[in-house]
Amino acid sequence: MMKKILTFVTFILCILVGAVFTPTILDKDMLLGNHNITTPKVIYDYQQEIDNLKVQNKELNVNIENLESKLENYENGEEVDYKLLQKELFNENIIYDIILGNTDVEGPGVEVLMSDSDEEITIGDDISNYIIHNSNVLKIVNELKYAGAEVIAINGYQLSWDSNIDCAGPVIYIDDFIAGTPFKIEAIGNQQKMMATLEADDSYYVELSRFSKINISLREKDNIVLKKN
Amino acid sequence: MDKSKGSTWITIICIIIGIMIALQMKSIGNLGGLVTTQRADEMLIEINEMEKENEKLIQKVNELENSISVFENQAADNNEVVEKMLKDANMAKAQAGYTDLVGPGVLIALDYTDDDGFDPFTFNSELLLLLVNELNASGAEAISINGERIVNTSEIRLAGNHININGKKNAYPFVFKVIGDSKTLSSALNIRGGIFDLLELNYIEVTLEESDKLTVPRYNGTLNFTHAKPVEK
Numbered sequence: 224m225m226k227k228i229l230t231f232v233t234f235i236l237c238i239l240v241g242a243v244f245t246p247t248i249l250d251k252d253m254l255l256g257n258h259n260i261t262t263p264k265v266i267y268d269y270q271q272e273i274d275n276l277k278v279q280n281k282e283l284n285v286n287i288e289n290l291e292s293k294l295e296n297y298e299n300g301e302e303v304d305y306k307l308l309q310k311e312l313f314n315e316n317i318i319y320d321i322i323l324g325n326t327d328v329e330g331p332g333v334e335v336l337m338s339d340s341d342e343e344i345t346i347g348d349d350i351s352n353y354i355i356h357n358s359n360v361l362k363i364v365n366e367l368k369y370a371g372a373e374v375i376a377i378n379g380y381q382l383s384w385d386s387n388i389d390c391a392g393p394v395i396y397i398d399d400f401i402a403g404t405p406f407k408i409e410a411i412g413n414q415q416k417m418m419a420t421l422e423a424d425d426s427y428y429v430e431l432s433r434f435s436k437i438n439i440s441l442r443e444k445d446n447i448v449l450k451k452n
Numbered sequence: 453m454d455k456s457k458g459s460t461w462i463t464i465i466c467i468i469i470g471i472m473i474a475l476q477m478k479s480i481g482n483l484g485g486l487v488t489t490q491r492a493d494e495m496l497i498e499i500n501e502m503e504k505e506n507e508k509l510i511q512k513v514n515e516l517e518n519s520i521s522v523f524e525n526q527a528a529d530n531n532e533v534v535e536k537m538l539k540d541a542n543m544a545k546a547q548a549g550y551t552d553l554v555g556p557g558v559l560i561a562l563d564y565t566d567d568d569g570f571d572p573f574t575f576n577s578e579l580l581l582l583l584v585n586e587l588n589a590s591g592a593e594a595i596s597i598n599g600e601r602i603v604n605t606s607e608i609r610l611a612g613n614h615i616n617i618n619g620k621k622n623a624y625p626f627v628f629k630v631i632g633d634s635k636t637l638s639s640a641l642n643i644r645g646g647i648f649d650l651l652e653l654n655y656i657e658v659t660l661e662e663s664d665k666l667t668v669p670r671y672n673g674t675l676n677f678t679h680a681k682p683v684e685k
Contacts, residue, residue, distance in 0.1 A: 233462075266492055274620075276499065283512075286672070294520055305531050312541055318675050319548055319675075326683075328680045330677075330681055332679065361581055365581055368607040384549065384602050387586070412680070
C-alpha cells in the first residue's frame, strides 16, 4: 500500500518536472521562429531602427526642400540667369569653405580651458592622473560635436573630420599643428545647448572636472573668431 | 524503513524541481522577461513603411541633384566663371563628405559574441573614437561606420545604452569602411600595443579585410551654419 502511494507521488512529480521543462523548450523554438512570444531585445532593436529611419527621413526631407527651391530659382527665367547661378555657387562654396577650414569664421560659442594639475605630486601617485592626455581632449571635442558645435578649434587650429589628435610627449599634435597646455578648445554653435550638454550629470566634462586632478573650466563666449588654418 | 526511504526520495525530487523552477525563472529574467509579438509585428510594419518612404526620398534627392547638375553643367559650358566655381564646389563636396566615394581601403568589423548582457562598446564607448582617430592618423581619406559617413560634425557618443553616430542609434556589430592606403592602414592598426590590441583587451573581436574597391556612402544631413559666419573683410 505504502509503495503504491509512493509510486503515485513520484508519477505526479514526474509530470510536474515535465511541465516545468516544456515551456523552456517551447520558448526557445518560439524565440527562434519569432512566434507568439518574443524578448524585449527584439522590440528594442526595432525601436532603434524606427528612430533611425525617422531621423533619416527628416534629413532627406530637408534636403529635398533645399534642392527644390534651388531648382525652382534656376528654372524661373526663360534664359539662364548667370548672376543668380554665380550667387548660388558662391554661397555654396562659402559653406564648404567653413567645413574645410579654408576661411576665417566667427560666431557665438563656448570655450573649454584645460591645463595640467598644479597640485603637488606625492610619492606613490601616478603622474598620468595629473596631466592631460590626447584622449581627454578627443572626448571633450566629441562631446562638443554631440552638443551641436559647428566649428571647433584647439588653440586656434580649426578641426575637420580627418584631424587626428595625437600624444607626442609634452605636447599634442593635431595633424601638423603642435599644441601645448593650456589647451583652449573653442566651439561655435548654440551656446545654451552646448552649456547644457557639457554641464549635464552624465557628461565627460563633469566627469573630468569632478573626478580628475587636471584643471578644466567652461565659459560662454559671445564672439569667437577663428583664423583659417 | 520503507516510509523514511520514500520521504528521502520525495525530498530529493522536490529539491530538483525547486532548482529547475529557479533556473527557468532566471533564464527568462536574463532575457528581460517575455512579451507578445503583437507590438513587434506592428513595429515591423512601421519599419517596412518607413523603409519604402526612405527609398522614395533618396530617389527624389538623386533626381533633383541630377537635374540641378545638368542645369549647372549646361550653364558652365557657356560661362567660365560658373565653370570655375562649379569645379571648386564639386571638389569641396567630395572632401567634406557629401558625395559617395569609391576607392581601395580596408573593411573593419568589430563584434562581441558572448551573450551575457555585457556590451564592451557601451562600457567603453571611447574605443570607437580612438579607432577613428587612429585611422585619421594613418591617412584615411573617407570613413563610414555602419553606413554613417564621418564628417566634421559627426559624434560617436554613448547615449543611453546605444552609441550615437550622426544622431542615429547604433549597436554592435560595427562595420568600418575606410578608404586609404590599405597596406599603411592595416599595419598601423595591427601594430603591437596599438588600437587593435586595445580593442581585443576589451573583449572585442576584430577582423580586418583589405579591399581593392570600397564604396563609402555620403553624408545625408544638411549643411547649414546658423551660428558660424565667415568673417567679413
